[in-house]
Amino acid sequence: MCTGKCSLCIGVVLYPLALISVICNILLFFPEFKTIYAQEDRDGVGPRITEQAKYMSGVIGGGVMVLIPAIHIHLTGTRGCCGNRCGMFLSIAFAAVGVVGAIYSLSVSITGLVYGPVCQYYNIFTGKLEWGTPFVNFTESYLKNEDLWSMCLLPKNVVEFNIGLFSAMLVAACLEGVLCTSQMINGLLGCICGTCNSKERS
Numbered sequence: 001m002c003t004g005k006c007s008l009c010i011g012v013v014l015y016p017l018a019l020i021s022v023i024c025n026i027l028l029f030f031p032e033f034k035t036i037y038a039q040e041d042r043d044g045v046g047p048r049i050t051e052q053a054k055y056m057s058g059v060i061g062g063g064v065m066v067l068i069p070a071i072h073i074h075l076t077g078t079r080g081c082c083g084n085r086c087g088m089f090l091s092i093a094f095a096a097v098g099v100v101g102a103i104y105s106l107s108v109s110i111t112g113l114v115y116g117p118v119c120q121y122y123n124i125f126t127g128k129l130e131w132g133t134p135f136v137n138f139t140e141s142y143l144k145n146e147d148l149w150s151m152c153l154l155p156k157n158v159v160e161f162n163i164g165l166f167s168a169m170l171v172a173a174c175l176e177g178v179l180c181t182s183q184m185i186n187g188l189l190g191c192i193c194g195t196c197n198s199k200e201r202s
Contacts, residue, residue, distance in 0.1 A: 008077025014070035025058025031155035052112035065101025088190030098180035119152035
């Protein structure tokens with residue numbers, strides 16, 4: 001496959017991955033698909049949302065920082081103004097930005113999975129219902145022990161909710177990183193060999 005067609009394929013695949021990252025990050029603000037947890041309550045406490053969701057890594061890192069490079073990478077695979085050696089050279093820089101965005105999204109997703117969700121749970125030490133991250137201080141990972149998930153009383157099924165969305169963001173970030181890295185190599189080859197476009201302009 002020539003470098004131009006390879007860029008076209010990479011750009012097209014990056015679009016849905018960026019969209020998945022954005023959607024997953026936004027959904028993390030709405031456990032149970034309700035807005036009440038993203039709002040402050042009458043006591044001024046809130047929002048009761050997992051801290052890693054607030055970093056907006058799926059929107060900024062896996063979303064915008066990948067989407068913009070995806071557009072340029074896509075254009076380098078066409079016969080337009082970017083489908084030349086200069087466009088390929090610029091795609092290396094754009095792809096590098098995508099790699100940084102993917103790494104940001106990946107690291108925050110891993111942290112979100114490790115720390116677990118913010119939820120209401122019964123604190124055995126105080127004998128009260130509290131809001132917090134009950135799995136942070138556990139020696140055993142809650143991810144390996146589904147029996148611990150019932151500790152979170154509200155929002156309902158928030159553990160499964162967070163695991164599903166952060167896992168989707170993690171997978172998307174991994175694929176984005178691989179594709180953007182591939183484009184950096186492809187862009188370098190495109191600078192040397194050209195894009196294989198019959199109407200390529202230097």
